[in-house]
Amino acid sequence: MRFVLVLLLSGCPIVVPQVSQDYNGVCAQLLTAGQLEEADAACDHALEYQPRYWDALHNKGMIAQARGDKKTAKKFYIEALRANQHMKASLNSLGAIEMEEGDLPAAAGHFRAALVVEPAYLEARRNLGAVHLQQKNFADAVKDFRQLLLVEPNLVEGHLGLASGLMGQNKFDEACPVLEKATTLDVGDDRAWLMRGACEQARGRHEEAKDAFERCLLANEKNLECRQALQPTSD
Numbered sequence: 001m002r003f004v005l006v007l008l009l010s011g012c013p014i015v016v017p018q019v020s021q022d023y024n025g026v027c028a029q030l031l032t033a034g035q036l037e038e039a040d041a042a043c044d045h046a047l048e049y050q051p052r053y054w055d056a057l058h059n060k061g062m063i064a065q066a067r068g069d070k071k072t073a074k075k076f077y078i079e080a081l082r083a084n085q086h087m088k089a090s091l092n093s094l095g096a097i098e099m100e101e102g103d104l105p106a107a108a109g110h111f112r113a114a115l116v117v118e119p120a121y122l123e124a125r126r127n128l129g130a131v132h133l134q135q136k137n138f139a140d141a142v143k144d145f146r147q148l149l150l151v152e153p154n155l156v157e158g159h160l161g162l163a164s165g166l167m168g169q170n171k172f173d174e175a176c177p178v179l180e181k182a183t184t185l186d187v188g189d190d191r192a193w194l195m196r197g198a199c200e201q202a203r204g205r206h207e208e209a210k211d212a213f214e215r216c217l218l219a220n221e222k223n224l225e226c227r228q229a230l231q232p233t234s235d
Contacts, residue, residue, distance in 0.1 A: 020049035024056040034077045054084035088117040138168035172203040190220035
């Protein structure tokens with residue numbers, strides 16, 4: 001049995017035949033496998049059947065981005081959004097490129113738009129929190145990561161982001177238990193141990209800080225920041 005996708009925009013339907021969906025699925029699989037040339041060909045074939053197929057346009061953007069061609073990637077993401085304004089992945093990808101390019105307000109705008117489409121979209125919520133951390137807007141970053149953890153309470157990245165926002169506000173007594181949770185979730189995450197050591201040090205708990213830095217080196221013996229933190233200071 002053959003199926004088609006139909007998207008209505010301003011009364012003008014975009015009809016996506018099954019064959020276009022099939023070749024886009026092949027494109028996505030090849031892209032995941034890192035076979036960019038083959039993925040590109042499959043997506044092109046999908047677009048021959050429906051040039052406005054939003055998922056294939058998005059995948060073309062991902063292929064261009066994997067090649068380091070951000071300009072072309074942005075073009076395809078914008079085309080995907082013109083075909084389907086609810087393409088949260090394209091909004092998030094545009095925001096990620098803008099964040100890399102240093103346009104933080106534009107990046108935040110795209111992440112917020114993605115969250116309007118899907119409030120539980122973890123990647124966009126994490127990225128918005130990261131933007132707020134870069135802007136030193138710590139209160140909003142804390143809010144972002146708290147919302148992220150409501151959806152996925154065991155996400156280490158969420159605990160690290162929340163702790164970063166709290167430490168940015170000098171709320172070390174709140175941040176340290178968050179970092180303790182992060183190290184419990186992933187005992188091998190040296191970033192979490194490093195932050196936990198710095199947090200304990202900031203509130204004057206030097207033995208706890210020393211233990212955290214030592215655990216950091218157990219997780220990653222090449223972590224220079226943890227190694228330096230354990231070196232005795234000279235008067």
